Amino acid sequence: MRKTHLLKSYLILLILFVSVGFFSCSSTKNIKYFQDIPDSGQLKTIAKAEYAEPVIKVDDILTIIVQTVDPQATAPINLGNVPSVSASAMASSSLITQQPLSGYLVNSEGFVDIPILGRLKLQGLSTREARDSVYNVASKYYKNPTVIVRFANFKISVTGEVQKPGQYVVPNEKITILDAIAMAGDLSIFGKRENVLLIRENPDGTKTPYRVDLRKSSTISGPAYYLKQNDIIYVEPGKGKAAANDASSAKNYAIISSIITIIIVVVSRINFK
Numbered sequence: 301m302r303k304t305h306l307l308k309s310y311l312i313l314l315i316l317f318v319s320v321g322f323f324s325c326s327s328t329k330n331i332k333y334f335q336d337i338p339d340s341g342q343l344k345t346i347a348k349a350e351y352a353e354p355v356i357k358v359d360d361i362l363t364i365i366v367q368t369v370d371p372q373a374t375a376p377i378n379l380g381n382v383p384s385v386s387a388s389a390m391a392s393s394s395l396i397t398q399q400p401l402s403g404y405l406v407n408s409e410g411f412v413d414i415p416i417l418g419r420l421k422l423q424g425l426s427t428r429e430a431r432d433s434v435y436n437v438a439s440k441y442y443k444n445p446t447v448i449v450r451f452a453n454f455k456i457s458v459t460g461e462v463q464k465p466g467q468y469v470v471p472n473e474k475i476t477i478l479d480a481i482a483m484a485g486d487l488s489i490f491g492k493r494e495n496v497l498l499i500r501e502n503p504d505g506t507k508t509p510y511r512v513d514l515r516k517s518s519t520i521s522g523p524a525y526y527l528k529q530n531d532i533i534y535v536e537p538g539k540g541k542a543a544a545n546d547a548s549s550a551k552n553y554a555i556i557s558s559i560i561t562i563i564i565v566v567v568s569r570i571n572f573k
Contacts (some may be wrong), residue, residue, distance in 0.1 A: 361428030460535035
């Protein structure tokens with residue numbers, strides 16, 4: 301009878317340790333990106349994603365810089381960008397650099413008031429078209445000016461199961477969903493790679509949701525690959541997070557149960573002797 305009781309105690313202890321090991325294990329199957337891309341020895345062509353230049357809207361903030369051989373001549377214009385940003389700094393800015401929200405505001409009528417140059421209608425133009433528009437006016441006052449026009453408030457939000465959730469202001473308007481995820485420190489181990497949600501604001505104020513599967517290479521050619529201003533990326537938690545929470549609780553119970561089982565085994569062995 302005592303031997304049977306002892307064997308049952310050992311069996312319970314074994315089951316507890318196996319349970320703890322089961323909860324501790326995780327698979328990399330759902331963690332890898334672009335699982336359908338073959339090994340390096342094989343080639344796969346991925347279709348090109350369509351990119352549309354963002355257009356300037358009411359309440360946008362623009363960095364407008366005019367440079368000539370005489371910096372003092374264009375100082376009144378460039379002082380509108382506080383702090384001022386040089387052409388070389390703008391050219392070398394990386395995607396993760398967050399520029400302060402300073403510059404020229406596009407008013408409710410779509411105009412921007414620039415010292416010396418006057419009031420310019422920039423609403424509805426891309427930054428390339430806006431640069432040409434500013435250049436046409438600036439060339440009346442300066443000889444061979446260099447003009448830079450950029451969004452100062454081109455921002456995206458990344459939230460959910462990422463390492464560094466937050467709102468990011470980027471100087472490069474041609475940004476991808478992979479760039480945004482990299483800025484946020486990548487997905488956490490619990491983020492759902494197969495169902496990332498992107499919410500996009502339409503010109504009329506409505507929202508369009510997109511579902512992105514980062515495990516598939518088709519993401520690179522999809523409509524959500526290139527981001528637009530004010531895009532929101534939300535990474536949902538997967539079942540692994542709930543399982544991890546359950547595993548944490550299970551480990552605590554397992555430890556307590558193991559201690560109790562060990563006590564039972566020791567007591568049983570003492571009584572058996």
